[in-house]
Amino acid sequence: MSDHQGVLQNRWGHLRKVLERPGPFSHPEFEPSSEILDFIMTTCKVLVIGAGGLGCELLKDLSLMGFKQIHVIDMDIIELSNLNRQFLFRHEDIGSSKAEVAASFINRKVKGCQVTPHYCKIQDYDETFYRQFHIVVCGLDSIVARRWINGMLISLLNYEDGTLDQTSIIPMIDGGTEGFKGHARVILPGVSACIDCTLDLYPPQITYPLCTIANTPRLPEHCIEYVKIILWPKENPWGTAIDGDDPQHVTWIYEKSLERASQFNIAGVTYRLVQGVVKNIIPAVASTNAVIAAICATEVFKLATSCCVPLNNYLVFNDVDGIYTYTFEAEKKENCLACSQIPQTLSIPDPDIMKLKNLIELFCDSAAFQMKNPGLTTYVNGKNKTLYISTIKSIEEQTRDNLNKTLLELGLQDGSEVMVADLTSPNVLTIRLKFPNKNVAS
């Protein structure tokens, strides 16, 4: 960095004005000095999760806002359809790691910036990795991943005699976009609303009833789902699962969908639509990603420097009709699954009828849990008992029969604790079952 010291004075002149001068709207604790810029340049470590549409923008924005100690994590490789907005990638980068290409681009372009790439899943690292950061920024398109990192940052909180140790808080800034809409939010884990506190803000994914798909299709989407869900497993043309990136697969689905659509006189099956349904494509443009990432980066800068009060705590954006932003305070949920510290209880009205598979369905379908693939264990007479785990084949086979047993048959009682592990959190959730009193149940 030493050979750039000569230009540093002027190069960061923009930031110096804001950081070295007092302002009427700065944070009450803000004390202007040159040390703040030193802090963000040498000490402050920021983790960017995702090197896609938002991630590329975030890396650029943060590096030009003076941050130099940046890590970026992304498990994906670069595809052609990324190039309309992920501006750190070129045609020749297709097939390479997003994190690695993005990091080396920024390091080349912004002298002195040290972006460290991690070409892996967020779940591949444990708390020792995440603990090193001052601030985490997310540019993700997956709710599951958001909930997981949210849970991770919550698990890093220290409580002493029930009081939160403020130094254990790692702020999380979350951005998201879809078409011309987006959001940016600031989460202070344990203090303000977290991802799980506001789960009901995420709309459930559209699914079509199986009987419609099988018997009474009306939309082109129904025909595509038919090929995807019913025809593919039956004919299995390549002996593998569907790969939405394999043009042969998509073409096969397209042709079969077209066939089915013409049988039923349904118009509108196009290659683009087929691809969209198969890959669950979310439309995206450069401009919305630029806006949301920039708002997130501004919030990182505010949090790291205290030069302004941070966003409290949720902003939504939409530029279909003019340019619209709305800022509000999302509320912390008193009994939040992830951040409330309150033991969760679940009332089961009919433990003699409810089967284990119904309980698992409840964890997946209810708006409060929205789990993906929960594994359940419990204690019966002081001994650990696995109820059902689908992710490990041998255990799945051993516990499969439990699915059709009722909760009572499995030895669960009023007050039993069920430990639930799921993709949506790095932490195991303990749920205390509440059964009606015995007279009614029997």
Add this chain to the structure above:
Amino acid sequence: MSSPSPKSPEQNDKNKKYDRQLRLWGDHGQKLLESSKVCLINATALGTEILKSLVLPGIGAFTIVDGEKVTEEDVGSNFFLDEFHIGTSRAQAATETLLELNPDVRGDYIDDFPDHVMSQTQDFFNHFNVVIATALPEKVLMPLSKQLWSANIPLLVCRSVGFLGYVRLQIREHTVIEAHPDNEAPDLQLDRPWPLLREHLEQTDVPNLGTKERSHVPALTILYYYLQQYRNENGGLLPKTYSDKEKLRNMIRDSLPNENDILEENYEQAVKLVNVCVNCTRVPNHIQKILDDEFCTNLTSESSPFWVICAALREMVQSEGALPVRGSLPDMAADTTSFISLQQLYMRQAQSQAESIYRRAMQISRALGQSPDSISETEVKLFCKHASELQVFRGNCVADEYQTSSPSASLHLEDPESLMFYYVILRGLESFISEYNTYPGQFDDHVEPDVLKLKTLIGKLLTDWGCPTLVISDDRVHEVCRYGGAELHSVSAMLAGCTAHEAIKLITHQYKPINNTFIYDAITSTSATFVL
């Protein structure tokens, strides 16, 4: 298993690259984008970030006009300028770096100041689809604004200072066919079914259907049946009030043979449709206004296709009393045949109406002496499908706004939280630059005296507008002087994303542009839009 036949329309590379945006503005939007020419005045961080979000989605070409040389501070805030560019032409450096983003886009530059360019080549800026200006001094903005106003070229003026920013759109007239509204009620026209639709709907004796048939009949057919029954019982009138509609909803709910039966999905949907789908079909006010517009009623040979098609639409509305039917149905629980036959009825009606509007528009266009290919059938179809979303924007000239007192600005100054204050302060800042040739607070030891100077200039503006000068808080003026003209990258990047999408709206004629001044306050992460 046989291998897939090669005839499938597997997408080409360009479609793949732009796939995520083609799903939004379609191939026709992309085509307009790819033939567009955009001019950027001043390759500031804000300016290059705007172009970035236009080059990536693939505009045809851009031109940068900038007479400045790259400084160290530029490199600190502008991603498209490097250390080795310091001292060289900013226009050239930015052009070369931006072109690396997308090989489909052409770009060139003029290493000269915009006022000089204007005086050299009078109509230089008239050859673009959009002109975007950043950090433009008032004395250049005034003539540019006037010139583009008379040439009817849209102008986007933007500024980013510290945690503040603004975007101003100047446009004389802009028409939109596809506004892409978020929620739109289905267009069923059940109050005035055309003969084929009525005949079709009346074939179904809804209450006497068997159990199986009943669960397969589309909500629309159910709704029509009970709407007719309601009208028979109520002197032919449509349900208007909440209680009228509740009466109709109850007729549907109570129609099940067995009281304990839960309402089937299609009946449930029919109940839900009552609120939005049994109203009297009429031409929305904002559309009627467009049809009565002088541009629609007094066509000339210069009239754009939009207005020619509007005139044809107007004649149809006059004879039919309604807009052409949209031609699409929401999905409804039903068996395939009943749903598809209904869907096709709507689609065919829409097609035949669009065809007759197309024929009429062609006649009108020919009578005006326009070229025979000025109206395309595809455009007319699109137009008819979106006839209830049409938009016409008429803005005003920035130069006029600066030269006359601005009562609409003062309207908002009574609210102490209004972001309009920053508009006034930014106007003051522009006067400051004109007067002292520097930003207020640019030098560390000038902040306090500059606060006083800026306050004086703002006071003068407010007096000119007839507003009390006390309305602007000292804190806000002080904050702007603190910035000393600093351009914070992330604030510029936010404004740039917004501005780029405004340019895309203007080029594609889709979505509604801002009307007409957007102010962003990154201190509180809020924004507001004002009509000035």
